[in-house]
Amino acid sequence: MNWTANDLHIILVGTLCALACALPGTFLLLRRMSMMGDAISHAVLPGLAIAFLISGSRASWWMFFGAAIAGVLTALFTQWITRFGKVERGAAMGIVFTTLFAIGLILIKQSADHVDLDPACVLYGALEYTPLDLVTLFETAEHLIQVPRAALVIAATLLFNILIIALFFKEFTLASFDPSLAKTQGFRPMLMHYLLMTMVAVTTVASFEAVGSIIVIAMLIVPPATAFLLTRRLPILIATSLIVAVLSALLGHLSSQALPHLLGLPETTSSGMMATATGVLFLLAWVFGPEGLMRQNSGELKKPEHLIDLDEPKALEKH
Amino acid sequence: MKWLLTLLPAFFLSISCTKKKEAAATDGSIITTIGMIANVTREIAGEQQEVINLIGEGVDPHGHKPLKSEVDRIQKAGLVFYNGLMLEGKMGSILTSRKEKGKPIFAVAEGLEGVSLIGDPAHPDPHLWMDISIWAKVATAIESHLSQFDPSKKAHYAARLSAYQESLSELQSYALMAFGTIPVDQRILVTAHDAFSYLGKAYGIEVRGIQGISTESEAGNKDINDLVTYLVEKKIPAIFVESSVPKKSVQAVIEGAAQKGHQVKIGGTLFSDAMGPAGSYEGTYIGMMDHNITTITNALGGDVPPNGFQGKLRH
Numbered sequence: 001m002n003w004t005a006n007d008l009h010i011i012l013v014g015t016l017c018a019l020a021c022a023l024p025g026t027f028l029l030l031r032r033m034s035m036m037g038d039a040i041s042h043a044v045l046p047g048l049a050i051a052f053l054i055s056g057s058r059a060s061w062w063m064f065f066g067a068a069i070a071g072v073l074t075a076l077f078t079q080w081i082t083r084f085g086k087v088e089r090g091a092a093m094g095i096v097f098t099t100l101f102a103i104g105l106i107l108i109k110q111s112a113d114h115v116d117l118d119p120a121c122v123l124y125g126a127l128e129y130t131p132l133d134l135v136t137l138f139e140t141a142e143h144l145i146q147v148p149r150a151a152l153v154i155a156a157t158l159l160f161n162i163l164i165i166a167l168f169f170k171e172f173t174l175a176s177f178d179p180s181l182a183k184t185q186g187f188r189p190m191l192m193h194y195l196l197m198t199m200v201a202v203t204t205v206a207s208f209e210a211v212g213s214i215i216v217i218a219m220l221i222v223p224p225a226t227a228f229l230l231t232r233r234l235p236i237l238i239a240t241s242l243i244v245a246v247l248s249a250l251l252g253h254l255s256s257q258a259l260p261h262l263l264g265l266p267e268t269t270s271s272g273m274m275a276t277a278t279g280v281l282f283l284l285a286w287v288f289g290p291e292g293l294m295r296q297n298s299g300e301l302k303k304p305e306h307l308i309d310l311d312e313p314k315a316l317e318k319h
Numbered sequence: 320m321k322w323l324l325t326l327l328p329a330f331f332l333s334i335s336c337t338k339k340k341e342a343a344a345t346d347g348s349i350i351t352t353i354g355m356i357a358n359v360t361r362e363i364a365g366e367q368q369e370v371i372n373l374i375g376e377g378v379d380p381h382g383h384k385p386l387k388s389e390v391d392r393i394q395k396a397g398l399v400f401y402n403g404l405m406l407e408g409k410m411g412s413i414l415t416s417r418k419e420k421g422k423p424i425f426a427v428a429e430g431l432e433g434v435s436l437i438g439d440p441a442h443p444d445p446h447l448w449m450d451i452s453i454w455a456k457v458a459t460a461i462e463s464h465l466s467q468f469d470p471s472k473k474a475h476y477a478a479r480l481s482a483y484q485e486s487l488s489e490l491q492s493y494a495l496m497a498f499g500t501i502p503v504d505q506r507i508l509v510t511a512h513d514a515f516s517y518l519g520k521a522y523g524i525e526v527r528g529i530q531g532i533s534t535e536s537e538a539g540n541k542d543i544n545d546l547v548t549y550l551v552e553k554k555i556p557a558i559f560v561e562s563s564v565p566k567k568s569v570q571a572v573i574e575g576a577a578q579k580g581h582q583v584k585i586g587g588t589l590f591s592d593a594m595g596p597a598g599s600y601e602g603t604y605i606g607m608m609d610h611n612i613t614t615i616t617n618a619l620g621g622d623v624p625p626n627g628f629q630g631k632l633r634h
Contacts, residue, residue, distance in 0.1 A: 006390045056441065058405075060412075118381070125409060128385035132393060132413045257387065269384045 009131035010270050011253050013151045014215065017127075017207050018245035018274070020158040021219035023165060024199045026241045029224040030176040033089055036075065036197075037220035039097035040204045041213045043074040044119060045104025053111055060209065063123050068205045074100060075197030119208075125150060127211040127271040150210035157206045161199055168192060173234055215271040219245055222278035229285040244281050252277035345397045349468075352401040352410065353380055354594040355448045356427055358604045359458050360400060362483045363476055364465055373410070379592045380407050393417075398468045400461060403429040404436075404445035425464050427457045437516045446591070449518035451491045451608060455484060490605055493628035494612045498522045500621035508615060509546065509558040511569055514591035518611070529568045543568070547575035550583055557586030557618035586618025600631045 021037070028034050044067035051066025052058060074096050081092040130148040137145045165172060174182040175189035182189040200220070207216040227240035252274025260268050287293050349370045351357040357372035364370060371392060374383045380402075393399060393414070401407055401414050403426025411426075418424040428447045434456060436443035448454045462480040466473045498506070506524045508515055513528035529546060550558070550572070558573070560566050569585065576583045589611050595601025601610050609627040616623045626632045 002388070002391065004391055006387055006394070010387060058442070126385040128387050128390060129409060129413050131390050133416060253387075267386055267388055270387055272384070 006131040007253065007257070009134075009148050009151070010127060011250060013130045013148055013154060013211060014127055014249035014253060014270065014274050015246050016151055016154040016158055017211050017215060018219045018223070018249040019242055020154050020161055020203050021207060021216055022223040022241045022245035023158070023161045023238070024196060024203055025220035026224040026227070026238050027165075027172060027176055027196055028200060028220060029228060031089070031193075031196075033078075033093065034221045034225070035090065035093055036078075036200050037204050037217040039078070039093045040071045040074050040201060041119075041208065041217060043097040043100040044070045044123065044205065044208070045101050046070055046107055047073075047104075048119060048123060049104050049107035049111075053107070060123075064205065064209050067119075067123055067208070068202060070100065071201030071205045072198055075201055076194070079193060079197070119213075124208050124212045125210045127215060127274075128269060130211065153206055153210050157203050161203060164195065164199055168195065172196065212271050214275045218275035218278045219248070222275075222282050223248065226278070226282040226285045229282070229289045229291055244278070244285075248277040248281055249274050251281075344395070346395045347397040348392065348395065349465075350392055350396040350399045352399075352407050352414075353592075354597075354602070355454070355604050355607070356400050356402060356457075356461075358594070358602075359454070359483070360461055360465075363458065363462050363479050365475065365479055374407070375593075381592070383408070383410070385410065397423065398464065399424040400427050400464070401425075402427060402445055402447075404443055404447075406445035423468065425460075427460055431456050431460065437520060444513070444516050446514045447517055448604065448608075449515055449611075450521040451487055451494060452521065453517060454604065455487045455491070458483060458487065486605060490608060490628065493623075494522055494608070497612050497616040497621060497623045497628075498524060500623060501616055501619045502621075504553070505555065505619050507553060507555050507619075509550065509555065509572070510589060510591070511559075511561050511566075512591070514561070515589075524615075529572060543571050543575060546572055547579065550576050551579045551581040554581070555583065556620060557584050559586045559589045559615070559618070561589050561591040584618075587614035589614060600633070605629075606631065 028036050047066035047070025048063055051062045055062040077096040078092045081087060081095055082089050130150040133149045134146040135149045135152060171187045171192050174187055175192040179189040204216055223244040224241045226244045227237050230240055231237050253270045256268050256270045256273035260266060351360055351370060351372045353374050354372060357370055361370050373389050374380050401411060405411055414424050428445060434453050438444040462476050465476045508519060508524050509527045511529050515526045519526035558569060560569050573583050590607040594607045600606035610632055613623055613627045613632060
């Protein structure tokens with residue numbers, strides 16, 4: 001393969017994106033809201049349409065603004081429907097994103113049919129193209145020190161996520177597992193919930209704009225799910241999830257360049273392969289992990305008592 | 320959770336450092352985004368000059384998946400031609416921002432003199448190649464960029480341009496002659512998406528698209544019903560499918576018309592956003608337009624030889 005600075009940049013942006021998504025993704029998994037990223041990817045459509053109707057422009061800034069508001073609203077509506085409509089969160093997300101997506105389609109049909117407002121064109125970036133938009137951090141007589149603009153955007157999002165989670169770690173943990181206890185202790189679980197949802201909405205929309213949708217949706221869900229097969233202790237869960245995310249980004253780009261050549265095929269997209277790599281790592285964890293197929297078959301598995309029991313809320317679904 | 324903060328140094332470690340000379344270096348290659356531009360550029364530059372086209376000849380630019388090797392090529396390119404007017408989606412906006420930073424990148428469909436764009440002024444229809452006289456202006460613009468890029472070959476480019484302009488003007492006369500043979504009340508072109516506005520405007524044909532302008536937007540039921548009523552009223556004999564758009568909506572229209580007792584046939588497959596396979600006659604701009612003109616004319620009741628104006632079309 002033909003290794004250039006571009007590979008480094010793609011891996012850098014991919015890794016940052018993987019980290020920025022896997023971090024809030026871990027808490028989404030604990031709240032059974034993993035599909036939030038996918039829901040937001042559809043629900044941004046009315047945001048794009050309204051931003052276009054107000055501004056008359058498809059400029060990135062307007063599109064980003066519209067999408068971000070639609071993303072936060074998705075989270076807000078989902079919570080309201082879960083609470084007041086007494087439906088399960090997955091269904092609530094389904095209600096919200098399909099309705100918002102449909103409203104978006106109708107808005108476009110009614111007022112902007114002549115304009116191409118396809119999110120894939122006006123909002124989603126492409127991971128592979130990020131090295132073409134470089135920002136020079138500083139320069140010496142002979143050298144330019146540059147990073148992709150997307151890396152700065154996602155690094156800022158990542159930093160924001162790290163700060164929020166580091167500041168409210170105790171609150172997030174308790175609110176995720178035992179909202180009523182959190183409430184009695186004065187932790188305001190609802191506030192924590194909205195904070196997390198805002199984090200997810202901002203992270204997904206910023207990442208969509210910088211690198212496209214598939215890698216974002218995959219990184220929100222699969223690394224935390226993989227980590228969940230390996231451990232149930234929250235700090236280790238987060239760490240494992242981040243490691244899986246970084247590995248996926250790295251292996252994904254390398255295999256997108258090297259693997260097809262081995263089979264005599266042309267190279268493939270990096271973002272697609274990064275998302276595929278998360279799936280492969282999940283499969284490995286599932287087969288070889290402590291709760292995996294191999295162990296289960298040999299009958300060795302015994303659930304240690306200190307594990308967080310996430311199966312408890314399932315009782316509700318069985319009815 | 321302090322260990323999370325240790326992730327930040329990892330970010331700063333991986334910032335790349337490029338030598339200024341390398342950042343400015345090019346390999347003198349010419350890059351184009353779509354087949355129609357690549358073909359015209361090759362015609363003018365000649366066979367010695369390598370022209371690399373990024374979006375495959377048979378691929379709808381909307382559905383193009385980005386690759387890392389394209390990035391390497393765009394960075395090293397001596398000259399880049401793209402259509403512009405948002406045809407290339409994200410790749411287009413990235414090329415535009417690089418153009419604004421002073422790289423030798425040109426949007427061939429933008430800023431043409433004496434061309435009035437169709438559609439909302441802020442978001443005009445980008446399918447300019449459907450009007451041969453406009454694409455001839457694009458050819459002239461490409462030639463002048465090539466001459467600036469390599470002034471030593473100025474005479475070579477000029478000679479090749481005038482030969483190519485001659486073929487284009489023959490093609491243009493053929494188009495005018497061919498469409499003139501279609502009975503006046505049947506000069507109505509119904510296709511899957513609105514890529515043919517310029518063709519309609521240039522050659523006096525009314526164009527109706529089943530879908531909106533994007534290949535992604537879905538045709539609504541009412542749109543299909545309106546179109547069916549229109550087809551039946553005007554007794555339009557044929558509608559067309561496109562090489563880069565699914566046939567589903569077109570089939571719905573044909574079935575709708577059949578229920579109202581009007582037989583509509585598929586007039587043929589037209590090339591809209593993409594040309595034919597590389598290496599074939601239909602894989603050139605002239606061949607693609609020859610195919611479109613000949614197919615439309617014969618299906619709508621006109622009369623031209625089925626193998627086109629140069630006798631090169633295969634069916």
